[in-house]
Amino acid sequence: MRQRTTSLGLALSLSCSLIWAADLRALSVAPQDVVPQIDGRLDEAVWQRAPVYDQFVQFQPEDKKPAAWRTTVQVLLTQDALVIGIRAYDPAPELIRAPLKRRDTVARDQDFVSVVLDPVGQRRSAQFARVSAAGVIGDGMFTAEDDVEDFAPDFEIEAAAQRLPDGYSVELRWPFAALRYPYSAGLPWRMMVVRNIPRQEASTLNVSAPLTKDALSFIAELQVLGGLDELQQQVRDRSFFSVRPELTARRREDSQAGQPDSRQREFNIGGELKWRPRADWVIDAVINPDFSQVELDTPQLAGNTRFALSLQEKRPFFLESTDVVGQTKADDEGQNQSLAAFYSRAITDPDWGLRATWRGTTADATALSLRDAGGGQVLRAHAFSTDSYVQPAQSLASFARGRMQWAGLNLGLLLSDRNYGGGQFNRVLGSDLSWSASDSDLLRGHLLVSSTKTSMDAEDGVAAAEQGHRVWLGWRHRSEDWSSQLNYEDVGPRFANDNGFVSQAGYRRASLSLHRRLATKSLAPLGEWSRFPTYELEWTLKLAQAQTLRDASQDVPGGELIERRVQPGFWIATARNTGIWGHLGLDQLRAKSGGNLHSPRTLTLGFESNPHDILSFVTAELEWGRRLDVEADRLGTGANLWLLAKLRIPVPWGLGLELEQQWSEGYVSAPQGGRSFTDSYRQTLLVLHLNARNSIRLISQDTYFQRREEASLAAMQASTARRSLMYQYRQGLSRIFSLGLNRADAGPGGLSHGTELFAKAQMAW
Template identity: 75%
Template sequence: MRFLLLSLLSLSTACAQASSTVHPQALRLSENSAPLRIDGQLDEAHWQRAPVYDRFVQFQPEDKKPAAWRTTVQILVTQDALVFGIRAYDPAPDLIRAPLKRRDTVARDQDFISVVLDPIGLRRSAQFARVSAAGVIGDGMFTAADDGEDFAPDFELEAAAQRLPDGYSIELRWPLASLRYPYSGGLPWRLMVVRNIPRQEANTLNVSAPLTKDALSFIAELQPIEGLSDLVEQVRERSFLSVRPELTLRRREDQAEGRPDSRKRESNLGGELKWRPRADWVIDAVLNPDFSQVELDAPQLSGNTRFALSLPEKRPFFLESADVVGQTKADEEGQNRSLAAFYSRAITDPDWGLRSTWRGASADATLLSLRDAGGGQVLRPHAYGTDSFVQPRDSQASFARGRMQIDALNLGLLASDRRYGHGQYNRVGGSDFSWAASDVDLLRGHLLLSSTRSQLDPDTPDLRPGSENGHHLWLGWRRRTEQWNTLFNLEDVSPRFANDNGFVSQSGYRRGTLKLSRRFNEESLAPLGEWSRFPTYELEAELRLAETRSVQDALHGVPGGELIERRVQPGFWIATARNTGIWGHLGLDQQRAKTGGRLHEPRTLTLGFESNPHPILAFITAEMEWGRRLDVDADRLGRGGNVWLLAKLRVPMPTGLGLEVEQQWSEGYVHGAQPGRSFTDNFRQTLAVLHWSPRDSLRLIAQATHFQRREELGLAADASHTRHTSLMYQHRVGLSRVLSLGLTRFNDSPGGRRSTELFAKAQVAWQP
């Protein structure tokens, strides 16, 4: 009997292993195969024949553990798309969180499946698509060098979800036209499927690849997809063309104190074109686009800083192959390194634009040029602030970047040119690199050289016979092991460096930064469980050090070697239940507000947290800083604080409806020498979206800013207020058909400016 039981057990184990492939494997369908319905059902005969992959492991909250709940992946290859069929088994299906949401808001508070796909095979960048259990899509690009994801790019995807008695299933159709891969010589396509399971006791992230937290990036362990064989050779010659005309109608009324009212009606006809003549080339063109209905930027506190603030890009023309351009989000130290080379928000109102992108097996390149109607700002930074000037009208903005990979080394060259006419220009050229020196070490850097000849301020002629030259040098090292995470950066930026196609808020300085993080393992964390009611999944002790000194700048009267800022910030970070992170640090810093001014020693305590606490309160994060803070304009210390809060709620609604509400609020202040606050700077934004179908929604955004400073210490009293309200109905069918109807109102004081606008906008994609 014992022998029989052992034999049956061995047979059962062998059968289970036979039902799962070692790597994800695709099934090729013939041209005569019946078309697939993307409905989330997985009931067609093709799915019964497709190989099954189910070797998932846990990545969060604790890695190196097998996944507790089964997830299966199947892949079909049609003539024009990859189709993924994924089953997510769940022993408690009633607890699945599947709200209706906006595109790109599929987050860790929801049950979702993510497909991370690298059709180049180098694990340098990857396209990803998240599909929630409600069928909502979130997509974007992941870049290994920054170890960060960007939800701004959108791809033409089709997805559907189906709730089941034992979980849910997903079907995702990813057209080959939306993938970017080389014409020849490419490596096998690579894949990782991610499953997120939010529960009260823990938020679990399972992955289909052997990924651990020691990896340099989230895409370090993508696995090859078997069964594709000669797919690239068969489809690489196919041409794809998409034309997206748009029509905007608006009626606007403007009022201002001391000026007559203005009323006008406008119509704007424009469009975008995307042409992929073959696999490795993509041509983008835009003519007279209207970006005014892009979602409002969240306001930022700017009343206690002299440096400009960057904003994320949301306009689709600039998001094609964002990894090739190199425009990414801020790194872990909050510095926009790559934005120094290119920042698309510097292009304000393009009349037309043209862009070409090429991808090879070990190299890629992009070139773009746009005619900008102006209306924005041009930045001229220095060591203690950013001067801002009105952007000259009708400038030509051009940018090119190419890079190649030699084993673990990536080398890039870039050139940027901004021409304003009348002999005025800004030119930048340079090189960048990244080198994975080992499995735990990554080196990065760039050197940019600028040449500028401009006259931006009519009251201060700065147009000189010759050009002003400058440089921007940055070197960075990141090392990640099981116990230590180290970041080290060196920067040298000359006083006259400027990039009008990039974002540079400070120049004329040399800076060194070091961040050390000691990671504690499970054995070290065990004693914490004895006094805490919540489990501790991760604990890091941190130390941040930074020193910034000036470079001599005769124009602004700044001597060389002056200490601008020194940071000494010991801190911690804890990960616990419900996807909760808690962090904090002491600020034992030194700061100088202006050249020759006093070197102040602010002392602050910063605490923050983020969590997915409840199905209704889906996400909340807050950060609070208080202590002795520097009042930059008054050049003195005072008791003060800075508080920021973001809460996302899902309000229970009848079946078929969804209501999401986001509330964001921030306030900063410093007390003066006299009782009371010297200044107060705050903003608030409320965003509410009512969904009554996956295609139809009504969105309300109401935001306000307020800044007030009292008169003291030679500073004049100052106050400003703005209110902005937007109400918009939108009908959206993927990216191909979008209809928007809306009303916006704006109030600003001082000046008493008020504007009201009614608009209608239609976009329809045509694919011949």
């Protein structure tokens, strides 16, 4: 039996090597050829001559298996763009899921194809574009170090899809102006095509590259895109320039109890400029931008936490070159990614901004500077809490970062400066590294030092300059059997970064996350027992310990235990793209310096799934048990529940209707019975797509927090209600018109109200 298994494995390995020996190739479109019209049909004569690639393999739910359904890829090279044609064959085309959706909401519940493109050729980062069977686009950046897809960046791409009797086809036009690549000595461009096939019994993800789940990142095996030998010489000196003016008209009314009403009318003229003088340089500028059409931030439960919470960036100007900037992003557990050097949400209301980005084969760099009108938050973090101050009226925010790469070793240098005027400032200087020690191991780290001198750090006047540091080291290992991550942090009490995000300082923390993967063949009995196939099972263990560093100004001694976490758990992947996870919380936590060391005991269970073509996605997580009430500094029975459901409701006349519902509630009980506090939010998002370009969006969200009065605790109640209704016409990124109405009420009792009516037009040339 062992000999037969070995022979089969050898045969599979040989067949795979033969499959991937041929890379994707592009065909140059001759001057006499008709350039394809982007309509999704693939019916122009030039498509008949373009090389066809169809050697796809399955990546999910099980990797290393040949793809069951055929997918073909063809690439054309025109004078100013790559044009990619993809044919997705389907034996049951009536089951294709192709709803009208918003841009960047193309997810695993829909049939889509995705093009992942790395024109630098180093497989450090890649631009990607998803196109659904309905022609909806989702695009962004993928960074290998974080192994994360970021849908925030948008590119000037054009795509269309066409439904066919035996599947669907897609045409994607990717202009060279929207690609970022070196001027000279560049490596071959790399690409991978992905196809997602959602079905009731299983959701399948097929890829054109030899990618396996033990790879360090999703872009570890991008294929060389051949046929581009003369491309670099042809287009590297070509200059691209675009200007995007915008006009916003706004009428606002505000009322507050005991204050006279306020009415304002405002006309705002602003715009963005993008200039690519040659292949490796991109210059961006923004003047007086207005972000009134950006979606409301999703609320977060903040009533039982000691620290500030980060928010996702949605403003277009900040999303260019995010891979070079190393912008702070939240990971799957809500923690901040490692390089907390730049956090664009720290820039509240920019009057103007300028940024330059350069990319070479073995190096890249970016620098930006913005004048911020202020009004937001400035954070000053401590070991047990985060203080928040109002930003000064005006400041100049500047940031620069450069990286060099040598055979798997990346070294970076960064500088951050926030100048408030009057001798007040915050400056950060640092260096970061990333080293791919092997195909399975990645080592990362950084050292940041800060110098801060502001009035926010003193009770009267301007404090003397204070210095701080932040050290982080991280190791990630991924193999067929194990996925592990080890981190060490040391953050000085006076470390501050007003262009970044620092929610906690004055601590030293070590953490370890272990995931033990079981072999697929050992999971067969589980599938028979549960009625559903079990594709993956992981046993998990998370360990962490944090202690204070001495901070005399906060009366915090050194070596005091902040937290010790022990969390054994599991994760299961099964049919319908379903994931089920859970863990025990056998932790020790301290709410304040000198306080008791508590031992909460909790059980966390969660799941996510694409259960139906109507209920396209649902996820929920429940934490229950003995939880810590931070403000009361005690344990109590409590729970924290979060639920997100996405529905696609069938609508006649070719319309599309999206409905998303989020709800979260947390509480901890008091010793004498009843709830000590309740913290909750809910958000409803409803989008009616009149067609591919016109939509009406409604957002309704409410937050509520109430704390009961006790002997040592004052009663507290706070609530907000926000409503947003907007009509939008959108033709790619070049023409956007928005008309909206926003309403905000704050309580309790509706103490303040604000109503805003706005119209905004954006054009691009």
